[in-house]
Amino acid sequence: MMVLKIKMFKTIWDELSSRFDWLKHHTTWLRAIVGVMYFLLLTVLLSSNIFVSTLHLEVGEPSPQLITAPWTRVIVDQAKYTRDKEAAAKAVPPVYKPDEEYLTLLTKEVGNAFISLREASDNNNISELKKLEPFTSLPESLLTSLIETVPDELDKAEKAGRDIILNKARSLETGARTSEDMPAFRDRTKADLDQSELNEDFKVFFKGFIDREVTQPTLIVDEATMDVLRAAARTAIKQEELHYKANQKIVGVGDIVDETIYEVLVAYGLINNQNTGKSVAGIAMIVLIGMGSILLYLFQYKRDIFRMTNRLVLIGLTISLVLAIGRAVIALNLGTDFNSLSGMLIPIAWATMTVAILVGVDIAIMVSLVLAVFVSVLVDPALSTSFGLHSGVVALFGGIVGVYSVSRLSQRSDLARAGIFVSAVNVLVISGIALTSDMRLAVWVVGVILGIVNGLASSFLTVGALHWFESGFHITSSVRLLELSDPNRPLLKRLLLEAPGTYHHSILVGNLAEAAAEAVRADATLVRVASMYHDIGKLKRPYFFIENQFTQDNPHDKIAPTLSSLIITSHVKDGLELAKDNKLPVQIQDIIAQHHGDSLVSFFYHKALEEYENVPEETFHYEGPKPQTKEAALVALADNVEAAVRSMKQPTPGRVEGFVRKIIKDKLNDGQLDQCDLTFQDLDRIAMAFVRVLSGIFHSRVEYPEMPSIKENNNHSMHKKLEGEVGQEDDESSQKEKQPESPEGTVESIVSREG
Numbered sequence: 023m024m025v026l027k028i029k030m031f032k033t034i035w036d037e038l039s040s041r042f043d044w045l046k047h048h049t050t051w052l053r054a055i056v057g058v059m060y061f062l063l064l065t066v067l068l069s070s071n072i073f074v075s076t077l078h079l080e081v082g083e084p085s086p087q088l089i090t091a092p093w094t095r096v097i098v099d100q101a102k103y104t105r106d107k108e109a110a111a112k113a114v115p116p117v118y119k120p121d122e123e124y125l126t127l128l129t130k131e132v133g134n135a136f137i138s139l140r141e142a143s144d145n146n147n148i149s150e151l152k153k154l155e156p157f158t159s160l161p162e163s164l165l166t167s168l169i170e171t172v173p174d175e176l177d178k179a180e181k182a183g184r185d186i187i188l189n190k191a192r193s194l195e196t197g198a199r200t201s202e203d204m205p206a207f208r209d210r211t212k213a214d215l216d217q218s219e220l221n222e223d224f225k226v227f228f229k230g231f232i233d234r235e236v237t238q239p240t241l242i243v244d245e246a247t248m249d250v251l252r253a254a255a256r257t258a259i260k261q262e263e264l265h266y267k268a269n270q271k272i273v274g275v276g277d278i279v280d281e282t283i284y285e286v287l288v289a290y291g292l293i294n295n296q297n298t299g300k301s302v303a304g305i306a307m308i309v310l311i312g313m314g315s316i317l318l319y320l321f322q323y324k325r326d327i328f329r330m331t332n333r334l335v336l337i338g339l340t341i342s343l344v345l346a347i348g349r350a351v352i353a354l355n356l357g358t359d360f361n362s363l364s365g366m367l368i369p370i371a372w373a374t375m376t377v378a379i380l381v382g383v384d385i386a387i388m389v390s391l392v393l394a395v396f397v398s399v400l401v402d403p404a405l406s407t408s409f410g411l412h413s414g415v416v417a418l419f420g421g422i423v424g425v426y427s428v429s430r431l432s433q434r435s436d437l438a439r440a441g442i443f444v445s446a447v448n449v450l451v452i453s454g455i456a457l458t459s460d461m462r463l464a465v466w467v468v469g470v471i472l473g474i475v476n477g478l479a480s481s482f483l484t485v486g487a488l489h490w491f492e493s494g495f496h497i498t499s500s501v502r503l504l505e506l507s508d509p510n511r512p513l514l515k516r517l518l519l520e521a522p523g524t525y526h527h528s529i530l531v532g533n534l535a536e537a538a539a540e541a542v543r544a545d546a547t548l549v550r551v552a553s554m555y556h557d558i559g560k561l562k563r564p565y566f567f568i569e570n571q572f573t574q575d576n577p578h579d580k581i582a583p584t585l586s587s588l589i590i591t592s593h594v595k596d597g598l599e600l601a602k603d604n605k606l607p608v609q610i611q612d613i614i615a616q617h618h619g620d621s622l623v624s625f626f627y628h629k630a631l632e633e634y635e636n637v638p639e640e641t642f643h644y645e646g647p648k649p650q651t652k653e654a655a656l657v658a659l660a661d662n663v664e665a666a667v668r669s670m671k672q673p674t675p676g677r678v679e680g681f682v683r684k685i686i687k688d689k690l691n692d693g694q695l696d697q698c699d700l701t702f703q704d705l706d707r708i709a710m711a712f713v714r715v716l717s718g719i720f721h722s723r724v725e726y727p728e729m730p731s732i733k734e735n736n737n738h739s740m741h742k743k744l745e746g747e748v749g750q751e752d753d754e755s756s757q758k759e760k761q762p763e764s765p766e767g768t769v770e771s772i773v774s775r776e777g
């Protein structure tokens with residue numbers, strides 16, 4: 023039975039291993055799976071604040087437990103305050119004014135009616151008048167009486183009737199405010215007509231006009247006055263404040279949760295009053311946009327990094343880790359007045375500095391922008407307060423300053439300095455926020471302290487985590503390279519002791535390659551360190567290389583050229599083995615393997631041709647590969663240039679420049695630079711950089727004149743002194759005193775030894 027179980031587990035393990043191997047070879051699927059995992063992880067981290075509380079209460083429900091205030095706080099029921107203000111505004115009674123537009127229309131209608139009467143009177147044509155409003159419903163006898171009225175009486179009747187109607191319509195007491203007021207308005211107006219001095223015919227006419235033409239309210243609401251009154255009503259409402267002390271009861275077991283208690287619980291964040299599904303969906307969209315922005319930037323501008331799965335995983339991991347730390351930081355209880363500042367403790371600069379060192383500065387800037395948005399959402403998922411915005415602004419500027427602080431990292435102390443820079447900018451940003459938001463002095467002081475802690479913590483975390491990120495993702499940072507350049511490293515110490523000529527050659531190659539790298543914007547630190555290790559393979563047989571031969575014997579004189587060539591070319595393979603044994607970074611291993619390309623060992627090849635007729639050229643070539651990167655090509659060129667120029671006689675600046683350009687041209691014609699991305703303009707800049715460095719090494723020297731030895735001068739002075747005191751000296755003794763001492767003590771000999 024046990025055997026069957028073991029076989030079953032082995033089968034399952036083999037299946038999983040095969041699936042994993044399949045994923046490793048199908049990177050598209052692997053990247054997709056990793057991307058989905060990071061998307062889900064970031065969404066959970068950013069939306070975790072929504073799920074902190076397990077209480078889901080509604081107004082009118084009994085509380086399932088005793089709930090007390092977590093800390094002392096003054097709570098303002100903003101929702102109730104808003105409702106009360108709106109209720110007060112709605113309670114303001116309406117204020118009316120005459121509808122002048124409608125009353126002007128009525129005045130015009132009265133005027134048109136009397137114009138028709140005058141025309142009918144002039145023409146004595148009742149039939150045409152009966153067809154017009156408001157005369158259609160009037161009896162013919164009444165119309166005959168109206169058109170027979172003299173013109174002066176018509177004018178008086180028009181004015182009197184019109185004034186009665188308009189006065190009643192304009193009056194705020196008698197005018198019609200609504201449709202329901204219209205019957206009462208008509209009755210009051212007709213009553214005034216009855217009491218007027220108009221004759222009965224015109225009274226009947228105007229009553230008919232009112233019934234047929236006055237069809238809508240004559241008063242409207244005065245909106246301008248109402249706005250003023252509503253604003254005054256809102257201002258009159260005072261905001262209520264609820265004062266709670268730490269551990270004070272908010273609601274007991276079984277107590278009904280009213281609106282006030284509900285708002286208090288919401289203010290403390292003790293219940294979840296949001297639509298969780300919508301909130302999570304919104305946060306997921308923000309995460310998707312953030313991740314998409316980074317990937318799109320990499321695809322558009324950093325295609326080489328976009329293809330590196332380990333770099334993408336590293337970026338996602340740093341973002342996830344810093345947000346996880348941020349989630350823990352937000353959970354801290356800093357007290358009533360300071361909880362809003364907890365987001366300023368999130369060490370965003372740690373993530374951005376790590377990405378800048380291990381991936382690239384440009385990408386780290388993009389990560390800073392995305393992280394600033396993520397921090398704002400993490401602190402305040404609903405984005406309903408200014409706390410999230412403040413934390414996001416601090417994260418943005420701190421992250422960007424952290425990136426630029428490590429953009430030219432040259433030693434480990436630069437990381438500590440970066441922490442100081444981040445702390446300083448955090449203090450400035452928090453001070454700016456304090457001024458714009460009228461922050462209290464105590465809150466500002468605490469915020470400044472948190473900003474300083476944030477910067478220093480970012481620096482410490484970067485230093486502590488950098489080694490693990492480098493090892494886990496097989497990335498060589500500038501810090502790691504700087505450590506490898508320490509002369510006390512085992513390999514370099516061996517090189518200095520066992521092959522001192524090679525050691526000094528490597529130092530000069532490093533100087534040349536570094537200057538050229540700065541000229542063509544390559545990785546200067548990498549080429550300098552790789553140059554120090556490029557010839558470590560010579561440690562296996564140091565005395566077979568000319569720079570380590572300090573005697574007249576040359577072992578190559580005693581062996582065949584083919585064997586000499588094999589020994590010379592094998593230093594690349596031996597160096598690669600030593601590099602792997604000592605766990606040197608892959609970039610340095612590649613430069614060791616490529617620094618001779620597949621070039622020809624021409625000296626021993628021509629020597630073999632002198633001894634034998636048919637010599638296969640292939641046996642005198644390095645195995646390669648050719649330099650694949652700018653850095654490898656720079657080390658290869660610097661290696662050849664340093665060795666060649668050192669052998670020159672009378673290396674004047676002009677001869678050195680011509681020789682350097684010839685070597686570079688030969689390498690180009692030999693195809694050794696075909697697989698790297700150096701341009702012709704780069705090659706010109708490299709040549710100028712080499713010449714500048716070599717001019718400093720092979721500078722002309724001043725010829726010192728012959729000078730008497732120091733001891734001779736001293737003896738001569740003593741002789742003169744004695745001659746002055748005694749007055750006489752033996753000639754033979756004087757001659758002996760004037761004899762020069764051994765050449766070892768002369769200035770000329772010192773110059774010859776030390777120069």
